[in-house]
Amino acid sequence: MNSFGHIFSIQIFGESHGPCVGITIDGIPAGLSISEADLMPDLERRKGGIQNGTTPRQEADKPLFKSGIFNGKTTGFPVTILFENNNINSEVYDKQRAIPRPGHADWVAHQKFGGFEDYRGSGHFSARLTTGIVAAGCIAKKMLTGISIQAEVIEIGGEKDIELGLLKAIDANDSVGGIIACKVNGLPPGLGEPYFNSLESMLSHLIFAIPAVRGIEFGSGFAAANMHGSEHNDSIENSEGKTKTNHAGGIVGGISNGNELIFRIAVKPASSTPKAQESLNWETGNKEKFAVEGRHDLCVALRAPVIVEAATAIVIADCMMMEQKISRVTK
Numbered sequence: 001m002n003s004f005g006h007i008f009s010i011q012i013f014g015e016s017h018g019p020c021v022g023i024t025i026d027g028i029p030a031g032l033s034i035s036e037a038d039l040m041p042d043l044e045r046r047k048g049g050i051q052n053g054t055t056p057r058q059e060a061d062k063p064l065f066k067s068g069i070f071n072g073k074t075t076g077f078p079v080t081i082l083f084e085n086n087n088i089n090s091e092v093y094d095k096q097r098a099i100p101r102p103g104h105a106d107w108v109a110h111q112k113f114g115g116f117e118d119y120r121g122s123g124h125f126s127a128r129l130t131t132g133i134v135a136a137g138c139i140a141k142k143m144l145t146g147i148s149i150q151a152e153v154i155e156i157g158g159e160k161d162i163e164l165g166l167l168k169a170i171d172a173n174d175s176v177g178g179i180i181a182c183k184v185n186g187l188p189p190g191l192g193e194p195y196f197n198s199l200e201s202m203l204s205h206l207i208f209a210i211p212a213v214r215g216i217e218f219g220s221g222f223a224a225a226n227m228h229g230s231e232h233n234d235s236i237e238n239s240e241g242k243t244k245t246n247h248a249g250g251i252v253g254g255i256s257n258g259n260e261l262i263f264r265i266a267v268k269p270a271s272s273t274p275k276a277q278e279s280l281n282w283e284t285g286n287k288e289k290f291a292v293e294g295r296h297d298l299c300v301a302l303r304a305p306v307i308v309e310a311a312t313a314i315v316i317a318d319c320m321m322m323e324q325k326i327s328r329v330t331k
Contacts, residue, residue: 004205004206004209004314005026005027005314005318006197006318006321006322007027007318007321007322008025008026008027008028008140008143008314008317008318008321009025009026009027009318010023010024010025010026010132010133010136010314011023011024011026012129012132012133013132014083014085014124014128014129014132015118015120015121015123015124015126015128016085016088016118016120016121016122016123016124016126016128016129017085017088017090017093017118017120017121017123018085018118018120018123019084019085020064020082020083020084020085021082021083021085021128021129021131021132022066022080022081022082022083022132023080023081023132023133023135023136024067024078024079024080024081025068025078025079025080025081025136025139026078026079027318027321028068028074028076028079028139028143029074029076029143029326030073030074030075030076031073031074031076032073032074032139032142032143033072033073034065034069034072034073034074034079034139034142035072036062036063038138038139038142039063039081039134039135039138039139040063042134042137042138042306042309042310043061043063043131043134043135043138044061045134045303045305045306046061046130046131046134046303046306046307047059047061047303058087059083059084059085059086059087059131060084060086061083061131062083062084063081063082063083063135064081064082064083064084065079065080065081066080066081066082067079067080068080079139081132081135083131083132083135085128088120088121090120090121092293093119093120093121094120095293096290096292096293097119098281098282098283098284099279099280099281099282099288099290100279100280100282101271101272101277101279101292102271102277102278102279103268103271104122104125104271104272105122105125106119106122107280107282109123109125110282125211126211127210127211127212127300127303127307130210130211130307130310133209133210133307133310133311133314134306134307134310135310136310136314137306137307137309137310137311137312137313137314138310140310140313140314140316140317141309141310141313143317143320143326144186144313144316144317144320144326146186147184147185147186147187147316148184148185148186149182149183149184149309149312149313149316150182150183150184150309151180151181151182151183151304151305151306151308151309151312152180152181152305153178153179153180153301153302153304153305154179154180154181154264155178155179156176156177156178156299156301156302157169157176157177157178157299165178165299166298166299169269169298169299170298172275173273173274173275174269174273174274174275175269175270175271175272175273175296175297175298175299175300176269176298176299177212177214177266177267177268177269177299177300177301178267178299178301178302178304179264179265179266179267179301180264180265180267180301180304180305180308181262181263181264182261182262182263182264182265182305182308182309182312183260183261183262184250184260184261184262184312184316185260185261187250187256187258187261187316188256188258188323188325189241189255189256189257189258190255190256190323191255191256191316191319191320191323192251192254192255192256192319193254193319193322194253194254194255195254198251198253198254198255199251199254199255199256199261199315199319200218200251200254201254202315202318202319203216203263203311203312203315204216206311206314206315207265207308207311207312209311210304210307210308210311211300212267212268212270212271212300212301212304213265213266213267213268213304214266214267214268215265215266216263216264216265216266217263217264218248218249218250218251218262218263219246219247219248219249219250219251219262219263220232220247220249221249221263221264224247227247231247232247233247234246234247234248234252234259240258241257241258241259242258242259243257243259246259246260246262249261249262249263250262256319265304265308267300267301267304268300269299269300270296270297270298270299270300271292272292272296272297273292273296274291274292275291276289276290276291277289277290277291277292278290
């Protein structure tokens with residue numbers, strides 16, 4: 001449903017145009033120093049309107065700590081954080097209510113929830129809810145001493161040159177997708193619980209919860225299908241498990257092997273596009289042409305790297321706690 005994790009676990013809530021969105025995080029050891037300053041740098045990276053091609057909607061995204069923190073330290077009980085929604089405009093969604101937007105969850109949500117769903121700004125399906133995931137990722141990162149997680153956009157609209165990729169979208173009056181690469185260094189060997197909680201499985205599970213993600217590959221990924229086994233195998237060079245190559249991307253048999261963890265994700269073009277489209281009007285039963293109104297990203301991949309980092313940190317923190325490599329705070 002809306003929760004994820006075994007020991008370090010999260011539960012998200014809220015809607016895009018509701019009073020707030022937020023997250024409850026369980027499993028944080030007592031004594032960890034947490035403040036607004038710890039969260040704001042990554043929350044700023046997630047915001048719209050900061051770079052070309054992102055939504056003009058801007059929210060303060062000031063974290064409101066509601067539980068689990070006392071005198072600036074975690075208590076060992078669940079931490080709940082709220083983020084208010086103040087810069088909203090729901091009028092355009094009321095106008096187009098009867099015409100489900102292609103590529104969005106409008107139609108399936110209407111079928112599943114019988115019309116009771118909050119459709120404004122995509123409601124609970126909105127990427128607005130990733131605000132809480134980023135906040136949880138900040139806390140997870142603080143727990144992961146000696147581990148670095150870095151994600152970046154490496155391709156937009158099929159172009160390595162990001163600005164050129166965005167120009168393609170502007171010229172077409174449309175949206176574009178992108179590819180994000182994530183690298184993790186400092187991981188100890190042994191993380192992951194085969195079969196169903198393998199490290200790739202857990203990462204993929206949470207990464208796919210990020211709206212617009214359409215695919216993920218580890219190491220050489222799909223290119224491995226065109227390689228010989230002897231070529232793809234990573235030769236072990238020393239007793240620490242360092243390998244000569246890293247086609248596996250740092251995971252073998254679902255378990256981290258101590259090498260750099262590498263994966264890439266494919267992000268689809270934003271479904272909300274200014275280009276005229278056609279969809280069914282469920283009130284009249286006829287197909288109609290329309291253009292999606294509102295404030296939307298030209299390329300949603302631009303704001304996703306920090307969300308990918310957060311999801312990765314959450315999974316690693318959970319795996320580390322299952323291995324009892326994080327049990328309590330010592331400073």
